[in-house]
Amino acid sequence: MIDIENHLKEFPNAVMVEKGGRLYGHWMEGNFYKRAVDYYGAYPPSFLRRVYSLFPRRGRVLHLFSGAVRKGDDEYTIDINPINMPDVVGDVHKVSNYFEEDFFSMIIADPPYDAKHAEVYGTKMPRTHIIMQELYTITQSAGYVVWLSTRPPLYRKVEWELAGLIGLHTGTNRVYRCVCIMKSRKRGSF
Numbered sequence: 001m002i003d004i005e006n007h008l009k010e011f012p013n014a015v016m017v018e019k020g021g022r023l024y025g026h027w028m029e030g031n032f033y034k035r036a037v038d039y040y041g042a043y044p045p046s047f048l049r050r051v052y053s054l055f056p057r058r059g060r061v062l063h064l065f066s067g068a069v070r071k072g073d074d075e076y077t078i079d080i081n082p083i084n085m086p087d088v089v090g091d092v093h094k095v096s097n098y099f100e101e102d103f104f105s106m107i108i109a110d111p112p113y114d115a116k117h118a119e120v121y122g123t124k125m126p127r128t129h130i131i132m133q134e135l136y137t138i139t140q141s142a143g144y145v146v147w148l149s150t151r152p153p154l155y156r157k158v159e160w161e162l163a164g165l166i167g168l169h170t171g172t173n174r175v176y177r178c179v180c181i182m183k184s185r186k187r188g189s190f
Contacts, residue, residue: 002054002144002164002181010053023054023181036136043069043110043148044170051108051146051179058116059105062127062138064092065126067110076104080123093130096137102186103138112149132160132182141186152180157186 002023004016004180016025030045048069052058063069066077068084077086078095088098092111111126132155135145147153152162164181 001057003056004054006056007050007053011050014050014164022162023166024163025166027166027168027179029168029170043067044168047148047168048108054181055106055144059140060103062095062099062104064078064095064107064109064131064135065111093127093134095131095134099138101137102140105140105143107135107139107143107145108148109135109145109153111175113150129155132156136160136184136186139184139186142186143184143186145182145184147180147182148177150175150177151182152178153182155182161185 003014004018004023008014008016008127011027014025014027016023018024027050030047051097051170059074060073061075063071063075066079066086071076071077076088076099078088078098079086080089080091082089090098098110109131111128112120112123115125132153136159139145145153145160148168151163151164151174160182162180163183164179166179166181168177168179170177
C-alpha cells in the first residue's frame with residue numbers, strides 16, 4: 001500500500017497529492033547528480049529512497065533492467081548484461097521464465113528511454129506491452145510496478161490500474177522523467 005505520510009516525513013519538500021484514489025506528485029533531485037554506483041544509467045541518487053519511503057512494507061522486490069543497483073535483503077535483479085552481476089542474466093520479455101508466479105510484491109523498472117540508450121546498454125528497445133504482461137504473472141495480488149521512464153508503459157487495464165504518476169526532475173538540461181506506479185488487478189484485488 002502506498003504510504004504518502006511516511007514519504008512526506010522523509011521528504012518534506014516533496015509534492016504529493018491523492019485524488020480519486022490515484023497519487024500525483026513531483027520529485028526534484030536537484031543539480032548534484034552523484035550516483036551511488038559508477039554505472040551509466042544507474043538510478044537517480046535518491047530515487048530508491050523515495051520509492052521505498054512510499055512503500056515501507058514492500059516485501060520481495062525485483063529490479064528490472066537492474067544495471068548495477070545496490071540491493072538490499074529480499075531484493076532480486078535481472079539484466080541482459082552479465083557484467084553487472086545480476087541475480088538473473090536474461091531477457092526481461094521472458095521474465096516469467098525465471099521467477100515463480102506471484103513471487104514479487106514490487107517490481108522497479110528503469111528501461112532504456114530511447115534507441116540511443118538501448119544501444120549503449122547493448123539491447124533493443126523494450127516492448128512494454130509484453131513486459132507488463134510478463135510482470136503481471138510474477139507480481140502478487142495488489143502488487144506494484146514502479147516504472148521510471150520518459151513515457152508510461154503500455155498495459156492491459158484488466159491486469160493493471162494506474163495508481164500514481166510522479167514527475168522526476170534531476171536537474172537542468174536533463175530529461176524529465178515520469179514515475180508510473182501500476183497496481184495489479186489479480187484475483188479481485190480491486
